[in-house]
Structures are given as structure tokens and as C-alpha cells.
Amino acid sequence: MDSASYPDPSRRLLITGATILAVLMVTLDGTIAVIALPHIQSALGASQDQIAWVLTSYLLAGAIATPLAGWLADHFGRVRVMALSVVGFTLSSVACGLAPTLEFLVFARVVQGFSGASLVPLSQVLLLDINPPEKQGPAIAAFGMGTLLGPMMGPILGGWLTEYVSWRSIFLVNAPVGVIAFLGLMIFAREVHLSRASPFDARGFAFVSIAIAAFQLMLDRGQMLDWFDSTEICIEATVAGLFAYIAVVHMLTARDPFIKPVIFKDRNFLLGTVLSAVTGIFLTGVIPIMTSMMQQLLGYPVLLAGLISTPRAIGNLLTIMVVGRLVSVIDARYLIFVGMALLVGSLSLLSSMSLEVSQARMGFVTFLQGCGSGLLFLPLTMIVFSTLPREHRNEGSTIFTLVRNLSGAAGISLIQAATIRDQAQVQSHLVERVRADNPVIAWSMPDFDVTNVPGVQTIMGEIGRQAAMVAYVNSYRAILILAVLAAPLALLMRKGSRGPEPIPAMHGE
Template sequence: MTSASYPDPSRRLLITGATIIAVLMVTLDGTIAVIALPHMQSTLGASQDQIAWVLTSYLLAGAIATPLAGWMADRFGRVRVMALSVVGFTLSSIACGLAPTLEFLVFARLVQGLSGASLVPLSQVLLLDINPPEKQGPAIAAFGMGTLLGPMMGPILGGWLTEYVSWRAIFLINAPVGVMAFTGLMVFARDLHPGRASPFDARGFAFVSISIAAFQLMLDRGQMLDWFDSTEVCIEGTVAALFAYVAVVHMLTARNPFIKPAIFKDRNFLLGTMLSAVTGIFLTGVIPIMTSMMQQLLGYPVLLTGLISTPRAIGNIITIMLVGRLVSVMDARYLIFTGMALLVCSLALLSSMSLEVSQTRMGFVTFLQGCGSGLLFLPLTMIVFSTLPREHRNEGSTIFTLVRSLSGAAGISLIQAATIRDQAQVQSHLVERVRPDNPVIGWSMPDFDVMNVPGVQAMMGEIGRQAAMVAYVNSYRAILILAVIAAPLALFMRKANRTAEPLAAVHGE
């Protein structure tokens, strides 16, 4: 493909801007509503279990619709699907902001999730497509900043709008953003080769969707319902496993399956997707428990917690900008491995912490996390799609995004559940040893009296803090082991083909 086949630089810039705005809008809405839930609950007169469906419906719809994005892009054209997705997301956002009842709000959030599911996976392939190989690094770096800044900005922007304007404003601000994204896509981008999709495999899509929906529900409601002590969670887990098995069998035996097995024959795609799943678990899962540890255990106020987390964003931005240039001259496998090594270092520091950890050390850990994830994102995306056949790019992008999203959700749920249960077990063991005949108690606290209620309460509080810290450290160590095992996967990938012809389905001409 010649350079003349690509859009001119100014048009590429405008297409990139519209794409990143759309991505930022969708990723922002994944986290912006979390902080406003209490205000929604009060306004709409909902219980805690009912208001949780505002988040669950969005995540559930997104998980179901993401696998469909690749087929729709092949059938109707990528830009057309993205533009319609922006329209649906914008209109449903306005509906969320004007929702008079909880039921209407949940329905609008469901439409939001369905509409926005295709934007992230199709956007990264669009940026690869409109840029020549030597310009793909900076384009994906810009895309990476959009996907990373959205979740980081969500709680901050949502908190400010909820406090000083209204919780409805967190949805209504999508209206002007959506208009800009839609205009940019429709005016500057073009579909050249729509209608290439294979016949739609309705059964395969149904099997995959039911399995994903049940799995997402199990993750989202498991902690609230005490996991497998709940009949609902057991049913959801069983349905997820059963339909996952049926979907795999169908994929391997059907003539034109919804997910084609041939896509997994590409070594880079297979290993890259596995690596993305693992990093999704410990990147997405570690950040919430670190925030919880700083606020609830170390006693940091919200503002200080935000300040200590800021180096993560700084590290992200620095490394993404740097790696956008390095990826064209260095082997992407070594950049990925370096990113994994930085994450392993951050986890090693976390797994050796105590209640006396300094704020400086916590800030350094978040900086390492930001640098590591920044080094991972762009090279991993580039190497996965550099060897993937042209006809599988749309489908590959949706699977890659879906796996990362589901693994992140699983990481949050599993790590939080393991930490809570571990804390209870450690606290039980420690309490058993606080008795008058224990020589350690007599030696370290000779004045301790079990009949002194304030003294016992102070002792129990300290035991709770120590047990919580042990639980956090145990979780960090488990994730550290997983990261060490996963890191060498990067070295088994094939070297990126920088001269490979990119996908030619969409251009801005």
C-alpha cells in the first residue's frame, strides 16, 4: 500500500481527534456514575440493591454487545457502526440525565452500554488503518491516553459535577461531546469496503452472550450476595460455565461460527490476549484495593489519596509518549517485558509493606504502576495486530477488548473477595492468641486486663488493622506470583512486522 492510499495528515489528525473523543466519552462513563450513586439513590427513592443496577446494567450490556462489534463492522462498515454507536450513546446519555424513575434510568443505562460497546475495539483498528506503519505508534499512543484518562477522570469529574451541579449533569455533558465525535467521523472518515461479513451465526452469538452475561452478573453481584453461599450466584456461575462450553463446541464444529477458531492460530494474538487478560486482572484489580487500603487502613483523606495516586497518571503519560516513538525502532517484545518488570517491582514493594509505610513509598509504587502499564499498552496492541490477517482485524479487536474487560472485572471481584475472607481468617487466628495465659501477651503488655473494656476494644481495633494489612499483603503476593509467571509470555511472541500492510477497510478519503 502506497502513502497516497492513506488520508492526508490533516484529515488523519481530525479523524484521530474524533475517535479519541468518542473513546474518552465511553470510558469516562464506566466510572463517572460510581461516585454519584448515593445521590441517585436519594433522588429516586431506591434501595442499595436497586441502585446497584445502574452500574450492573451498563457493564452487562457492554459485555454482551462487544463480541458483536466485529461482525457489524464487517457487515455495515466500521465508520458507519461507530457513528451510529455515538448517536445511540449520546441519546441514551441524555435519557439518563432526564430519567424520572429508577426503572427508566436502568433502561437508559442498558442502551448506553449496548451503544458504546463497539467504540473502543473499533477505534483502535481504525487508527491502525488510517496511519502508515511509521505513524501507527503515535496514533495508538494517543488512543491509549484516551482509554486510560477516561477511567482516571471519571471519579474526579463525577464528584465535582455531583457536588456543585447535579448527578444528572454527569450524563448530560455527553451531549456536546457526542455531537463533536459524530460530526468528525461522518465528515472526515469513509467506509470503502463494507459488506464483507460472513453469514450471521445467531446460535453462536446467543451462546457467547448468555455465558458472558451470566459471568458478568456473577462477578457484579457475588460480593453483595456472599458468592457461592447464594443460590443466585451458583445459578449464574453454572449458566456461565455451561454456555461457555457449548459456545466452544459450537465454534469448533459449525461451518461459519460467530467466533472463528482460525483467529487463535496467530501466535501473537493468542499470547497477546492471554497477556492482556493477566495484566487486566492485576492492573484493574490492584488499584481499587490500594485505594481502599490508603483510605480505610492507613487513614489517608480523599484528597491525599488522590495526590498519592497522581504519579500513576504522570507515569502513564510519560511512558506512552515515549513508547510512541520507541516502538518504531525497538523490538516491541522487550518493551512489553520491561513494562511487566516494572509492574512486578511495584507488586514486590506492595507485598513487603506494613502499617508504617510512608506516603513517599506509596507514591513511588503508583508511579511504577503508571510507567509499567504505559509501556505495556501500545507495544502489546501493535504486536498483536501486526501479524493478524486483514480479514480478522475487526473480530480480533473485539475479542482482545472483551477479554481485557472481563478479566479486569474478574480481577476486582476476586481480589476483593479474597482480601475480605483472608482478613477474617487472620483476625480469627490473632484473636485466639489474645488470652491471659499467652506468655507473649504477658511480656509485651504486662498491664493488659481482659476485664478492662476500653483496653480490649483498643486491642481489637489494632488486631483488625493488622489482620487487614496481612490480607492486603497476601493479595499483593498472589498477584505478584501471577505477574512473574505471565511476564515471559512476551518473549515467546513473534517479532512485530512493521512493514505489514494494514487493514484497508476504512480510509478518510
């Protein structure tokens, strides 16, 4: 395709700006509400269990709607779907900010999640599509920074707005951003509708949606309800497993299934999706337990924990900017492998830490994580879509995004649950050995007396700290093994072209 077929540089820039604003708005809302939950709970008179639905409803609706984005884009046009999604997200954000009751707020959050689900997967394909191959690296780098800044800014902006304005302003702030993004897409992006004859597979969509909904509910409520000791969690796990099986059987046997199995015949897409899922588990899952370890175990104040986490964002931004140019001259598979190696290095440092770990070392670990994830994101996206047939690109993008999101949610829940349970087991194991007839106790503390309450409390406190550190280290080691096993997948991919073949329907001329 010649360069004249692409939008001119100024129009590409404007489309890119509108697209990134839309992505930033959606990713920001995934985290901005977390810090305001106590204020919302107080204002609307909700219980702890009820207020959790403000977050759960958003995540649940987004997970269910994400697989639908590809079909909608194929049948109604990608830009049109994105513009309508921005409208729905903006209006529901205003509704959240004006919500008089908790029930109305949860309903508005459902609409928010459903409306915003298509924006991230369709945006990355749109940016690939409007740029010639030599410009696609920087375009996806800009998209990567947009997806990074949202979650990073969410707690900071949410805390400031909640403290100095109102909790309602965390939702109302989306209104001007949404208006600008909508106008940018409608004015500067054009498309020629690509008609496809395939009908909507309602049964396939229902099977996939039920499986995803049950799985997301299980993850969101598992820790609160003590996982499989809860009847609700057992039911949700059973429903998720059963309908996932039915969805796979339907996909393989139906004439025109909702998810086309042919898409998984592309080796780069299959391996890239698996690699994205694995990295989502340990990359998304490690950050919360690192933050918890710094604040609760190492005693870092919130501000210090935030400062130590800053190198992660710096490393991510630096590598994303650099790799945008490197991806056109260096094989993407090697960049992905180097990114995995950096993440393995950070996990190796984490798995050898003790309670005496220095702040400098923690900062270096977060910097390595940022550099590793920055090297992974763009090359992985480029190589996956470089070999994927044009007719499957919308669907492929939604599956790629859905798998990454679900694996990230699973990583957070499973790693936190494993750490908590491991800590309890280690602590129980250590407590059993605190007795007067233990030679180690007799040697190290000859005056030990079980009737000395302050002395016993001091020992139990130290045991708790040591048990927590052992649990964190064990979790890091398990994730390290997973990362080492996943790294070679990058080298099994086929070498991609300089960029995916563009779809002529989506550019702005």
C-alpha cells in the same frame, strides 16, 4: 501500500480527534456515575440493591454487545458502525439525564452500554488503519491516553458536576461531545464497504452472550450476596460455565461460527490476549485495593489518597508518549517485558509493606505502576495486530477488548473477595492467642486483664489493623506470582512487522 493511499495529515488528525472523543466519552461513563449514586438513589427513591443496577446494567450490556462489534463492522462498515454507535450513545445519555424514574434510567443505561460497546475496539483498529506504519505508534499512544483519561477523570468530573450542578448533568455532558465526534467521523472518515458472505451465527452469539451475561452478573453481585453462599451466585456461575462450554464446542464444530477459531492460530494474538487478560486481572484489580488500603487502613484522607495516586497517571502519560516513538526502533517484545518487570517491581514493594509504610514509598509504587502499564499497552496492541490477518482484524479487536474488560472485572471482584476473607481468617487466628496464659501476652503486657474492656478494645483494634495489613500483603504476593509467571509470555511472541497491514476500506480518501 504507498503513502498516497492514506488520508492526508490534516484529515488523519481530524479523524483521530473524533475517534478519541468517542472513546473518551465511553470510558468516562464507566466511572462517572459511581460517585453520583447516592444522589440518584435519593432523587429517584431507590433502595441500595436497586440503585446498583445503574452500574450493573451498563456493564452487562457492554459485555454482551462487545463481541458483536466485529461482525457488524465486517458487514456494515467500521466507520458506519462507529458513527451509529456514537448517535445511540449520545441519545441514550440524554435519556439518562432526563430519566423520570429508576426503571427508565436503567433502560437508558442498557442502551448506553450496548451502543458504546463497539467504540473502543473499533477505534484502535481504525487509528492503525488510517496511519502509515511510521505514524501508528503515536496514533495508538493517543488512543491509549484517551482510554486512560476517561476512567481517571470520571470520579473527579462526576463529583464536581454532582456537587455544583446536578447528577443529571453527568449524563447530559455527553451530548456536545457526541455531536462533535459524530460529525468528525461522518465528514472526514470514508470507507469502501467490505462485503463478506459469512452469515450471522445467531446460536453462537446467543451462547456467548448468555455466558458473558451470567459471568458479569456473578462478578457484579457476588460481594453483595456473599458469593457462593448465595443461591443466585451459584446459579449464575453454573450458567456461565455451562454456556461457555457450549460456546466453545459450537465454535469448534459449526461450519461458520460466530467466533472463528482460526483467529487463535495466530501466536501473537493468542499470547497477547492471554497476557492482556492476566495484566487486566492484576493491574485493574490492584488499584481498588490500594485505594481502600490507603483510606481505611493507613488513614489517608480522600484528597491525600488522590494525590498519592497521581504519579500513576503521570507515569502512564509519560511512558505512552515516549513509547509511541520507541516502538518503531525497539522490538515490541522487549518493551512489553520491561513493562511487566516494572509492574513486578511495584508488586514486590507492595508485598513487603507494613503499617509504617511512608507516603513517598506509596507514591513511588503508583509511579512504577503507571510506567509499567504505559510500556505494556501500546507495544502489546501493535504486536498483536502486526501479524493478525486483515480479514480477522475487526473480530480480533473485539475479542481482545472483551477479554481485557472481563479479566479486569474479575480481578477487582476476586482480589477484593480474597482480601476480605483472608482478613477474617487472620484476625480469627490472632484473636485465639490473646489470652492471659499466652507467654507473649504475659511478657509484653504483664497487667493484661480480660475484664478490662477499654484495654481489650485497644488490643482488638490493633489486631484488626494487623490482620488487614496481612490480608493486603497476601493479595499483593499472589498477584506478584501471577505477574512473574506471565512476564515470559512476551518473549514467546513472534517479532512483528513495523505495523499491521492497513485495510483499504477505512481511510478517508
